[in-house]
Amino acid sequence: MSPDAPPPERILRKPLVDRILSDQTGTVFLRAPAGAGKSTLMRDAADRLGTSVCALHTPRESDVQNGWLFWDVPGSARTARLSAQVAETVEHLVIAHRPSQKITGLARRLLHGGTQTLDARALSFSADEIGTRLPAPAMRRLLDDYAGWPAFLPLTAAPDPALIADYVGETFLSQLSPAPTIRLSIWLEAPTPDPDDDWCDALPPFLLSAPDTQSALIGALRTAVAARLEAFSNSSAVTEVATALEAAHRPLAAMALLLDHGHEAHAAQILAHSRGLELIYDSNLDEFSRIVLRFSPEVVATNETVLFAITRTLMKQGEFQRVRQLVAKHLGSDYLDPLKVLSRGTRFSFAARRFRLNMMISEDMTPSDAMLQRLGEFMADYPVGDDQKWAAFYNALLEFEIRRRNFREAEAAAARALIYFRKIGGHPLLEFFIHLHLIVLHLTNGDVRLARPAARIAREKLQSVTHPVEQEFRMLHLAEAALAYEDGQPQKLVAFVEQEFDAFARAEIWPSLFHFAIQYASQAVMDHYPASIRPGFLDGLWLHLAERMDLLQAVQIRTATAYQNEGRIGEATATLQSLRAAQSVPPEAMTPDWLAQLNDRNTITLAMARLRCLVESPAPGPDIDRQLAALESSPKATLRETVSLKIWRAHLAHKRRDTAAARSQLQAALLSASRLGCFGVLSEQRIFLAPLLRETRIRQHLDTAPDIRATLSKYAESISTPKAKARSGGLTEREAQLLQLIAGGYPNKRISQALNIAQPTVKFHLSRLYAKLGVKKRSEAIQSARALGWL
Structure with missing residues (x-):
């Protein structure tokens, strides 16, 4: 064939015809999805013998010719049966059918005679079979883009992506129900070789064994699957699709679909099945928020699972005051009193009591002995086998013991929480929080040696989380910057303050971490920024804490330290x-x-x-x-x-x-x-x-x-800060202070007030500062100091 010749509409497959006609078992199956060329191959074999092909659901005795029956089972048939009379009459039986079709009436024949099967792999074209019968470009396209699938032979000269997608939808996917279609769509997100699922029988085998090389066919398949799922979703099958998504561990997608079509009750059920509150820890926060915040006020008012999912989302976004308003509105103002919620005989459900414990973590409340006694009573209501709930309980105790400065008890609570996480096979994100708590605990206490291994494990856990966790990485960056600061390297902490602190402070941060952040971030500002900037930083921090009046003291103390x-x-x-x-x-x-x-x-x-x-x-x-x-x-x-x-x-x-x-x-x-x-x-x-x-x-x-x-x-x-460099360069403490203040734009009167010295004294110190810098006025002093790295 000339290299420029168009490919033929079909290629005679003599070796396969010979295999069929030389069979000694008496029964040959051509078992492959649509498009494998089964019908064409069967016609070629029948033509060789001068017989015809039967395309009926149930062959008749008259369809047996010269002892041969070529039976092409209709694609619309779910099952087909060979009658006993025909089974006794036929000597050589060839059946072409799809993997999803069940053929009955053959048990005795197969038991005594055996069978030969030509499957989808055998029916796919190979380079050896094609040889020189196709131009080289057409052969490469057929094998590399179309998995060697016979149906695509006519398109090797002029590809038509839209036609291929339509064909895939009509042939490969037509027999798939919503559940396998959903699982196929998930596989298509990141195709891996040799998947094992019931939809595999509907696709060309070489596509499954090397999906990364079959880009054209994968693209067509994605288009066809998306169209089929959209058709399902816009029909009465929407709940079936949602159920399939839930079974495929895509509860958020299932909930979004149901909410799109007004099935709020079903969406709430899926949220409950997915452990409600815990689902947020297995999901992208933005996606989770977008979906749960779509529930109507009526559902929020009557469904605690939805209420707590929404309030947990708001807590993650730093909206703690809105959380308090919502729970008070739907559960009563007495819900804001943890002693009433956790006491024996309370009117609140177990889920409501658990969420109140979750809220207590975000409240800067140091539990009293009475509160811890209530927690002990509440512990008795925890289900024995629910290890994740027990892990969360000990996580709460960990935070409370850190606040009470019971560091050994806090470490014991952390160890207990990690034991329960191991029992459930691990939970990287929640385990990260435990180890982050341990970093905060050890650095707050001052034992940096113990904080370092906790930081290493925290990073390992966070890196293994599969969904985006930007805020958690900011928490980790703060902890690692604090460790670097303790090792005499403050640059990371300064960079964190400049680049990440604002976003960090706007999201959910439990109080012990916020106290920790205030301590380290304000220290970096005090050490590395002019005095005029420091109050501004602390004021800006206070804006983030407007809802958290209990943190005012920590901010004011750091202001006093400055x-x-x-x-x-x-x-x-x-x-x-x-x-x-x-x-x-x-x-x-x-x-x-x-x-x-x-x-x-x-x-x-x-x-x-x-x-x-x-x-x-x-x-x-x-x-x-x-x-x-x-x-x-x-x-x-x-x-x-x-x-x-x-x-x-x-x-x-x-x-x-x-x-x-x-x-x-x-x-x-x-x-x-x-x-x-x-x-x-x-x-x-x-x-x-x-x-x-x-x-x-x-x-x-x-x-x-x-x-x-x-x-x-x-x-x-x-x-080795700018101020320290100034001191080592010959400035006195007072002169270094003045340099910082004039760089901040302070006039002499404000400098006098700030340093509690008389204005003539300010002028005296300034004159000495100018002499040491070899300048005559403020602007020159600032310029010179910057050149020396003193500002």
Whole structure:
């Protein structure tokens, strides 16, 4: 054949005809989907013998010619039967049929005579069979684009994608019900070789064995399947399609289809079958939200599963106030009181009580002993075999114990939750949250060594989640940035604040993580941004927390810390004193006995901030050493806080010129930081460390210990901020402060107020700053400082 000749409409397949006519079993099956060329092959064999082909549902005795019966079973037949009379008469039987068709009446014949089957693979064209009977381009197209399927032979010269799609829909898919069509559509999303499903018999075998090479046929199949599913969905079969989607583990798609067609009750049933609240953890949040928020108010009012799915979605979006309004509207205002919801004999359902526990995680509430007793009573109602519910229960306990600073109990709750997750075969996303909790726990306590393996496992778990989890990756990025900060590398934390913090803060964040975020993000801002920017950052953070009044104290404390680091003790003290908790405990009430008995996270944090002001003030008070020692002895003080307290005690001893005491306290602090791997706390306390380390006798003593030398090296890396560079470049602390303030646009009057110094003193310090930079005015000073990396 000439290379340019068009392909023939058909190719005589002599080897296959010979196999049929030389059969010794007496029964030959041509078993393949439509388009395999069964009818053509049968006609060629019949023509060779001079007989005809029977195309009836049930052959007659008269259709047997010369002992041969060529029976082409009609494609419309689901079943076909060979009568006993014909079975006894025929000597050579050839049957062409589709895999989905059942042929009966042959059992005795097959038992005694055997059978030969030419299946779809045998009927597909191969390169050896075609040889030179097709032009090379046509042969490549037939084999590579059309899986060697005989029906597509006429299209090898002039492909017609629309015609192929129509043919596929009319022949391959016509016998498929909604369920296998759904499963086929899922396979087509990412075709893998050699699938095993009941729809496989409807397709060419070479397409299934190498789908990545059959792009044209895969494309036609996708088009045809989409058209068939649309036809199903627009007919009375819509509920059948939804049921098939649910069976194929596509509950969201099933719900969307049902909601499109007004079947809300059925959609709610599928949500319930899919474990309702838990479905959000197995789904893309945006897709889940779009679907569940489509339920009508009438369904929300009467169906708790839908109500809790919607409120859980709103919580994930950071809309906690809307959640409270919805549950109060539909369940009553007493639902907002967790003690009433969790108590024995409550009117609320088990699902409502579980969701109330879920809400408690998002509320910055430190459970009382009475609350924990209620939780213990509620635990008795949990189903014994529902491991995922038990895992969620211990996840809640984990959060509560972190808030109560019961770190060992929190670790035990985490271990218990992970045991239950293992029982259900694992759940990467929920296990990620457990390990993220452990990172927060260990870094909050100050034990960085234990936080690192938790971070590694958290990343592994999150990377194995199959749906998008952007917000969870932001949480992980924060944790990893905090770990880098603890290792003396603050750049990741600064990048997180600049690039991700805003989106992070707008979504759902449970309180212990938010406290953690406030601590680390504000530290990065204090260390690396001009003073004028810092209040703006904290104000912006407060906008995100407008619904969460209980986090105001954490933000205000960090604002006060920023003032303290600038030497603005008056403003720091005023900021702290404005808090209601501080107003209820005047400074004289902060006795050593009172401090030693503190056990509440918020109270301890506030006490630390107030003591820091006293340590930095010119006249800290006669009891300051006893106050610091008392708080350090508290069993609820974190390891991180005890390091800070030791540094403050060293600073006070140094101010009293008690070098031995200063050296002892500082050495203890540095050894603790080294043992814990918690180097970030040293950077945070640099205003106290710096004068201590400039003391020759103290520094020489510290340098004799290798562990402390390594710790101080980490500390030096961590403080390589613009302000630190300015200090090392010859500026005093006050001059470095002034440089930051003029860069922020502060006039002399505001600088005077900010630093609590007279305006002539401001001018004096500015003149010295200009002299050191070799400039004469502010703009030149700012330009020069930026060139030096001091801003």
